[in-house]
Amino acid sequence: MKTASPIVPDNHSSSTICRGCWDQMRMPIPIRGPLALPFRVFGITRSKMNPDICTICERAFHYVKKQRQVTAVATILFADIRGFTDLSERIEAVKLSRIVSLFQDSCAQAIWAHDGIVNKQMGDGLMAIFNFPIVRKDHAGAAIMAALDIQRACTAALNGLNADIDGLPDRMLGVGVGIHTGDVQIGEFSSFRSDFTAIGGVVNLAARLESQAAAGEILVSAETAAQAPSLTAGTELRPLMLKGIEQQVQARVLIKS
């Protein structure tokens, strides 16, 4: 159930116009093909956050939204490699960097395939946003689907390393994911950076859920699960007390299949 935008093909990484500029402003900015060339001269290219959006979306938020910050409903996904600190004490930095590259690339492909953006990368972790700037009514479901793809891709990619890298622990490397949906504040939050991000209680709760997810687990908040019942029905319900959050949180636990 995607937003109808007839000139934008459904398949990711192949849109000829920026899907963010289209969804936010109904403005067709060419990002692929010959029409994209004159834009490139002015520095407007595909964004690193998602190859279906352009650098206007990434670096000119105040222009796109006519204000520095807006409140919007979004689904926030955090993922990171479990036990990475422990691992980073045991194996060489050069090998660590291969693991980080594999993780970041696998996650990005999964997130882009479901119209999310890789908003922040922090070493062995990342934060993704769904429903901005590419609008998807089913953003909660899209994030869960991306998380399942992340678990599948990372399991394959990281375990492929086990044979190559001496010193890896016997247990397999694994990834933890946390997802939460709600109102976030999206915009530019420092006077010297032009790239946008999301902040607020919803973002923090998603991060806290991720921190509690074991290797291979996806912890989904009740709010996200309620918007994607077909993906979460019948899954384990886990009550959690999270740092800085007063109320107990009822998380759904999805395990990689």
Added chain:
Amino acid sequence: MKTASPIVPDNHSSSTICRGCWDQMRMPIPIRGPLALPFRVFGITRSKMNPDICTICERAFHYVKKQRQVTAVATILFADIRGFTDLSERIEAVKLSRIVSLFQDSCAQAIWAHDGIVNKQMGDGLMAIFNFPIVRKDHAGAAIMAALDIQRACTAALNGLNADIDGLPDRMLGVGVGIHTGDVQIGEFSSFRSDFTAIGGVVNLAARLESQAAAGEILVSAETAAQAPSLTAGTELRPLMLKGIEQQVQARVLIKS
């Protein structure tokens, strides 16, 4: 005790050439004044990470270092707002964004004043690197000085908000800082992002130290403290067990004056 580079003035934010390109390649790239104009046409401008370096340093690491990743000695600083998750549950997102902006701007000024770069911003937190790409032999001391400035500036800025923002807790808002020095892996760690970062055990330990710092505290590792004895002598020694790190860590505790 800065690296001698006679044409680069000592004062931050006023160098006419990129200090990163100079320190890494002995290449004078104009970033201010009329000579900078032709470079701007090709998209080479001042970096958001530090206004004394250019976008070549930020986005063309493989060109600067002739490889995708290098091992280098650096000091890593993490800072974040204590109790932010709790706060984000209590006050409006619009007010939160003012706090985040004040924090990010205050920290950046302090980090730049001591030749560090703001490598990552993550909502109410950030990661800074000292000694790359701007070389400073006294990078451990520079990071500690920046942390002391962060504490001073954030205390002033955040407490100035207390009168303005209803719902702030009675206790003052505060910032925690963690600092560690050692070999890190610096470079590009995903095939789709061109901005560089640092990874490795040293980075993770700095992050863990920050997570243990109370509001107003700067936790400095023994390795960093050993390189800046005049700044750390006589301070509290706190043994810490940190998640994912087997050995007990002996941290020095600096309190904002």
